[in-house]
Amino acid sequence: MNRLGRRANETLIEMIDKRHQSKDSIFFRDGVRRIDFVLSYVDDLNKEWEKKLERRKEFESNLQKAGLELETEDKKESEDGKIFFVKIHAPWEVLITYAEVLNIKVPIRENDIPPMVENPLDCVLFPLRLPEKVMHPEPDYFTAPFSKDKQELYLINDESTFFSPSMRNRIVNYILTRCPYGTEEGKKKFGIKRLLNNGTYTAAYPLHDCQYWKKASDPNCDSERYTLYMEWARFLRFYKEQPLDLIRKYYGEKIGIYFAWLGFYTEMLFLAAVVGLICFLYGLFTMDENMSSKEICDPAIGGEIIMCPLCDRDCEYWRLNTTCESSQYSHLFDNVATLFFAIFMGIWVTLFLEFWKRRQARLKYEWDLVDFEEEQQQLQLRPEYEAKCTQKKKNPVTQEMEPYLPLTSQAVRFCISGATVLFWVSLIIASMIAVIVYRLAVYAAFASLMENTQTLQPISGLLTPQLATSVTASCLNFVIIMVLNFFYERIAIWITDMEIPRTHMEYENRLTMKMFLFQFVNYYSSCFYVAFFKGKFVGYPGAYTYMFNRWRNEECDPAGCLIELTTQLTIVMAGKQIWGNIQEAIVPWICNWWGRRKARNNPENLYSRWEQDHDLQTFGALGLFYEYLEMVIQFGFITLFVASFPLAPLLALMNNILEIRVDSWKLTTQFRRPVAAKAHSIGVWQEILNGMAILSVVTNAFIVAFTSDMIPRLVYYYAYSESEDSPMSGYINNSLSVFQISDFRPRNEPKENPENFVICRYRDYRYPPGHERKYLHTMQFWHILAAKLAFIIIMEHVVFIVKFFVAWMIPDVPADVKAKIKREKYLTQKILHEYELEKLKERLCQGDKRATEKEFIATEGRMELSRAM
Numbered sequence: 001m002n003r004l005g006r007r008a009n010e011t012l013i014e015m016i017d018k019r020h021q022s023k024d025s026i027f028f029r030d031g032v033r034r035i036d037f038v039l040s041y042v043d044d045l046n047k048e049w050e051k052k053l054e055r056r057k058e059f060e061s062n063l064q065k066a067g068l069e070l071e072t073e074d075k076k077e078s079e080d081g082k083i084f085f086v087k088i089h090a091p092w093e094v095l096i097t098y099a100e101v102l103n104i105k106v107p108i109r110e111n112d113i114p115p116m117v118e119n120p121l122d123c124v125l126f127p128l129r130l131p132e133k134v135m136h137p138e139p140d141y142f143t144a145p146f147s148k149d150k151q152e153l154y155l156i157n158d159e160s161t162f163f164s165p166s167m168r169n170r171i172v173n174y175i176l177t178r179c180p181y182g183t184e185e186g187k188k189k190f191g192i193k194r195l196l197n198n199g200t201y202t203a204a205y206p207l208h209d210c211q212y213w214k215k216a217s218d219p220n221c222d223s224e225r226y227t228l229y230m231e232w233a234r235f236l237r238f239y240k241e242q243p244l245d246l247i248r249k250y251y252g253e254k255i256g257i258y259f260a261w262l263g264f265y266t267e268m269l270f271l272a273a274v275v276g277l278i279c280f281l282y283g284l285f286t287m288d289e290n291m292s293s294k295e296i297c298d299p300a301i302g303g304e305i306i307m308c309p310l311c312d313r314d315c316e317y318w319r320l321n322t323t324c325e326s327s328q329y330s331h332l333f334d335n336v337a338t339l340f341f342a343i344f345m346g347i348w349v350t351l352f353l354e355f356w357k358r359r360q361a362r363l364k365y366e367w368d369l370v371d372f373e374e375e376q377q378q379l380q381l382r383p384e385y386e387a388k389c390t391q392k393k394k395n396p397v398t399q400e401m402e403p404y405l406p407l408t409s410q411a412v413r414f415c416i417s418g419a420t421v422l423f424w425v426s427l428i429i430a431s432m433i434a435v436i437v438y439r440l441a442v443y444a445a446f447a448s449l450m451e452n453t454q455t456l457q458p459i460s461g462l463l464t465p466q467l468a469t470s471v472t473a474s475c476l477n478f479v480i481i482m483v484l485n486f487f488y489e490r491i492a493i494w495i496t497d498m499e500i501p502r503t504h505m506e507y508e509n510r511l512t513m514k515m516f517l518f519q520f521v522n523y524y525s526s527c528f529y530v531a532f533f534k535g536k537f538v539g540y541p542g543a544y545t546y547m548f549n550r551w552r553n554e555e556c557d558p559a560g561c562l563i564e565l566t567t568q569l570t571i572v573m574a575g576k577q578i579w580g581n582i583q584e585a586i587v588p589w590i591c592n593w594w595g596r597r598k599a600r601n602n603p604e605n606l607y608s609r610w611e612q613d614h615d616l617q618t619f620g621a622l623g624l625f626y627e628y629l630e631m632v633i634q635f636g637f638i639t640l641f642v643a644s645f646p647l648a649p650l651l652a653l654m655n656n657i658l659e660i661r662v663d664s665w666k667l668t669t670q671f672r673r674p675v676a677a678k679a680h681s682i683g684v685w686q687e688i689l690n691g692m693a694i695l696s697v698v699t700n701a702f703i704v705a706f707t708s709d710m711i712p713r714l715v716y717y718y719a720y721s722e723s724e725d726s727p728m729s730g731y732i733n734n735s736l737s738v739f740q741i742s743d744f745r746p747r748n749e750p751k752e753n754p755e756n757f758v759i760c761r762y763r764d765y766r767y768p769p770g771h772e773r774k775y776l777h778t779m780q781f782w783h784i785l786a787a788k789l790a791f792i793i794i795m796e797h798v799v800f801i802v803k804f805f806v807a808w809m810i811p812d813v814p815a816d817v818k819a820k821i822k823r824e825k826y827l828t829q830k831i832l833h834e835y836e837l838e839k840l841k842e843r844l845c846q847g848d849k850r851a852t853e854k855e856f857i858a859t860e861g862r863m864e865l866s867r868a869m
Helices: 002-024 049-065 092-101 122-128 148-153 165-176 192-197 224-231 244-251 253-285 291-297 320-330 336-366 383-388 407-452 454-459 465-499 504-532 562-595 609-614 623-640 648-670 684-707 710-720 731-735 779-809 815-845 853-868
Strands: 037-042 069-073 083-089 105-110 141-145 180-184 187-190 203-205 392-394 401-403 736-740 759-763
Touching: 037 165, 037 609, 049 069, 049 180, 049 192, 083 609, 092 148, 092 165, 105 815, 141 815, 148 815, 165 244, 187 383, 192 203, 203 609, 224 244, 224 648, 244 253, 253 336, 253 623, 253 648, 291 320, 291 731, 320 562, 336 623, 336 684, 336 710, 336 779, 336 815, 407 465, 407 504, 465 504, 465 562, 504 562, 504 623, 504 684, 562 623, 562 648, 562 684, 623 648, 623 684, 684 710, 684 779, 710 731, 710 779, 731 736
Parallel strands: none
Antiparallel strands: 037 083, 037 203, 069 083, 105 141, 180 187, 392 401, 736 759
16 A cells, blocks of 8 residues: 555656646646647637637637647636636647648658768858758758658658657648638638637747757757757857758748848848949049049139029029038049949849859758749638638639639729729828928028028038938938838738738738839839939029929039939938837837736746747748848849949848848747748749849939939040040039029029129030020030930940840759759659559568559559659
8 A cells, every 4th residue: 555655646746747847848748749839818708708718619629620639728827827828739640641731741761962062162161150960950861742651661760750840830730720610600710810810819829949048958859949049049140151951940941941042142242242342442532533523622613603592582692612522422422433333233133133043942952842832831722711702613623612702803802902002102102292392392491591500611511401401301201101111011911801812822922012012112212203303304593493383493412413312322221221120129029028027027937838938929921021021122222223322232231140130039039939831932022133133224324324423524524525634624614504693583583692793503504695595405415415325225235135144144053953853853753663662562472462463563664764764
C-alpha cells in the first residue's frame, strides 16, 4: 500500500510539474503534443453570448471531427482572469492527409549535387557572414510531393518533427478557414475569419517557439526565434547577411522572399549610391567654376541687372545678385554629371530587375518552388466568396458545382469600385491644386516680407521667396499626403471586399493595383507639378497668366526649377521614410508595452507562452503588402526623379539598412507569429517595377531637358557664345529678356519705383521693346525647344536600346541552376520509379495476381525512358 501511495504521489507531482512546465511551453499539458495553433475568446455575458457559445461549440466539435485535438485553458488560468485559450494540435494522421491536399514537398534523399565553387572573395567577405548553422539550418534534400501511399519513400525519422512548425500551422490554418460552424439565415457559415469578425473568437495565431531574448528551457524546442533575434533582428548586425533559409523555415516562403528581395534591392542600391555621391561631389567641387553663378554673384553683372517684380503691385524691383547663394547651390544638382547619372540609373534599373530574376530563380530551386505555380490555398475559393455567392454552376474543369457571382452583379460592383477610385484620385488632384493655390497666394507675401524685413537680411541670400514657398508648400503637401493615405487605405480594402474577388491571389492583386494607383498619384503628383509645369506657363510681364483669373502663376528661380524639385523630393521622401519607421517600430512597441503592463507584475512562470503571444500585435494578411508598397514607392522616388537629386539612392540605402533591421525586429519581437504561406516570386509587384523602370527613362529625359538648365546652356555654348576664351560668359544676360516698365498693365505695375527704373529683366527668350516683333519668342527660344525635343528622343532611344540589350544578354535563370534543376528532376524521377519497381517486385513475390508481368515490364521501361530523357 505504501508503494502504491508513493507511486500515486510521484505521478501527481509529475503531472503538476508538467502543468507548470507547460506555462512557458509550446506543448499540451502532457508535454508531448505540440501546440500548432491557439484560439482565444472572452466569455462576456451580453446579448450575443448564447449565440457565440453555440458557434464555438459547433466549430470546435467540427474541428475535432476533422481530426484535430483541442485543449482548453480556463479563464482562471489566464493572467487577467478573463480570456479562455483553446490550444490545437494536429496529429500525424491529419498532417499527412492535408500535406497531400496542399501538395507539400518533403525530403526523399539528401542532395548529392556538389556545392558551388567557392568564391575567391569569401575571405574578404568573411566578416559579413553568419555561422553555417544559422545560414543553413537543415541539410539540402531532394524532395517530392507527399503521398500517404508512399510513406516508406520519405525520410521520416521522427513523426513529431518530420513536418516543420511552419508546415504544421499552414495545415491547421487551412482547416480553420474552411471548418463550418452552423447555418444562419439559411446560409452555411464557416471559417475562422468570420468568427473573428463577429467576435466569437478574439484571436487565432500559431505560437512563437520561445521568448526572443532567451532560449527555451525545453530541449525539444529549437529556439529559432531566439536565433533570429540574436543573428538578424538586432541593429548591431546591420552589416551581416540575412539568414534567408532560417527565415523561410520559421516564417514561410512568402515572408522569406520579401526579405530576400529587400536585401537584394539594398545591395544593388550600394552601387547607385556610390555613383550618385560621386556626381554630387563633382557638383560640389566645381561650384566655384560655374560661370552662371559667378555672373549672378558679380556686383558688376548680377548687381546691375534689375529683375521684374515677383508678384503684382506689392512686390518691388530686385537685383539679380540677391539670388547668389541659391544659384550656387543649384549647381550641386544641375550640372553635366546630372545627365550622366540619369543615363546610368536607366541602365541600373534594368540590371537590378534582371539580376533579381536570376536571384529569384536560384531561390526557387533552393526552396523547392520550381514546379510551384501558386500556393494552392491562394487559388482556392475564398471563404467570403463561397459564403456571399449563393448561385452555383458547374466548373468545366472539375465538373463540380461551385459558387459564382453573376455577370450583372460583377458589373455593378466594378462600376461602384471604379467610381470610388476615380473620386479619390480626383480628390488628390484637387488637394494638389489647393497646394498650388497656396504657393501662389503666399509667394507674394514671402516676396514682400523678405524685401522689407531687416531681420531676414542674414539669410535672405539663401532663403529666397521661391525657396521659402517651396519648403512650406512641400511640408504642407506631405501632411496632406499622410492624411489622404490614412483614409484611402480603409476605402481601398472596403471596395476590394465589395468586389468579392474569387481567390486570395485575385484579392491581393486587385488591392495592390488600387493602392498603388492612389499612392502613385498621391506621392508623385507634387513632384510632377514642380518638374513639368511650374514656371512653364508664366507668360511675361506685360501679359502674365493667372490661375482662376486671380493668382499669378509662379516663376522658377533665375537659376532654374531643379533646386525646387530637389527640395520637394527630399522633404517628401525623407519625411515618408522617417514617418514609416516611426509607424513600424515605435507604435507597435508602445502598444505592446501598454498591453503587457499588468503581466510585468506577475512571476514569469505564470505568464504562459500563449498569453505572451496573445499580447503581441497581429501581423495581418496585408502585413507584407504594406511593406512592399512602401519600398516600391521609394523605388519610384529614386528612379522617376533621380536626375534632380543624385543623393536619393544614398538616402534610400541608409533607410533600407535600417528598414531590414526594423522589419526583422518588429516581426520577431513585436508581432505574433504569422501563418506560413508559400510564394515563388514577389508577384504583381514585379510588373509594377518593370512599368516604373520604363517610365523613369521618360521622366528623367524630360527633367534634364525641361527642368534643368543644361540644354539652354549647351545651345548657348555651341551656337550663341561670343567669347572663345570663356564660352559661357554672357549666358545670364543672354537668358534674360528685357521689359519696358511703361508697358506694365495697372494690375501688374508695382506701387513704388523709388529709383525710377526704366527697364527690368525676366527669364525668357523674347524680343526687346522697340523690335518689330516686340515680346514675341526669339529664334533662340525655338532652337532651344528643338534641342530639348531632340535630346529627349535621343536619350530615350539610347537608354532603351541599352536596356533591352542588357536584358537580352542576361538570362533569367543561371546556367548552373538550370543544370541542377534538370539533375534533381532526373534523380527524383529515378528514385520514385525505383520505389514503384520495388513495391511491384514485393507484390509479385507475395503472389499478387494483379501485379502482372506486363505491368513490371512497363514500369522498367518507364525507368529506361526517364534515363534516356
